[in-house]
Amino acid sequence: MNGSALHQTAADCAEELPGAQLEYPFGPDWEVYKVRGKVFMLMTEVPGRPVVILKADPAEAHALREQYSHITPGYHMNKKHWITLESGEGVDKKLIEELVTDSYLLVVARLPRAERPVDPHTYGTGTRAAREHGR
Numbered sequence: 001m002n003g004s005a006l007h008q009t010a011a012d013c014a015e016e017l018p019g020a021q022l023e024y025p026f027g028p029d030w031e032v033y034k035v036r037g038k039v040f041m042l043m044t045e046v047p048g049r050p051v052v053i054l055k056a057d058p059a060e061a062h063a064l065r066e067q068y069s070h071i072t073p074g075y076h077m078n079k080k081h082w083i084t085l086e087s088g089e090g091v092d093k094k095l096i097e098e099l100v101t102d103s104y105l106l107v108v109a110r111l112p113r114a115e116r117p118v119d120p121h122t123y124g125t126g127t128r129a130a131r132e133h134g135r
Contacts, residue, residue, distance in 0.1 A: 003050030006087040013100040019117030040107040052085045054103035
């Protein structure tokens with residue numbers, strides 16, 4: 001998958017998530033997806049390479065970085081809680097959709113219950129994190 005397909009796949013997935021909104025708070029080169037005002041995904045290019053920056057559980061983030069050479073610590077973000085995804089071998093539509101959805105659910109789970117657009121424990125039960133946690 002090339003960089004433009006990476007961005008398009010991630011954007012398509014994010015736009016289908018309940019309550020997700022696209023903003024440009026850092027200018028036209030940074031697409032920032034938020035849910036209830038909280039960031040769950042950023043897309044930009046770093047030295048000409050399209051990247052997607054996502055929130056991740058710290059243990060999951062470490063495992064992903066070990067497994068995929070195209071997943072690195074979060075660019076300009078907390079390296080423990082964010083990952084950067086680039087296009088490359090092993091990066092496919094399913095992985096991108098799982099990582100975007102998992103990032104969204106991590107952010108939703110931290111929102112006050114009354115503000116959550118979905119129940120993070122039941123929404124997206126087809127994601128990798130949900131399967132690993134027996135949901």
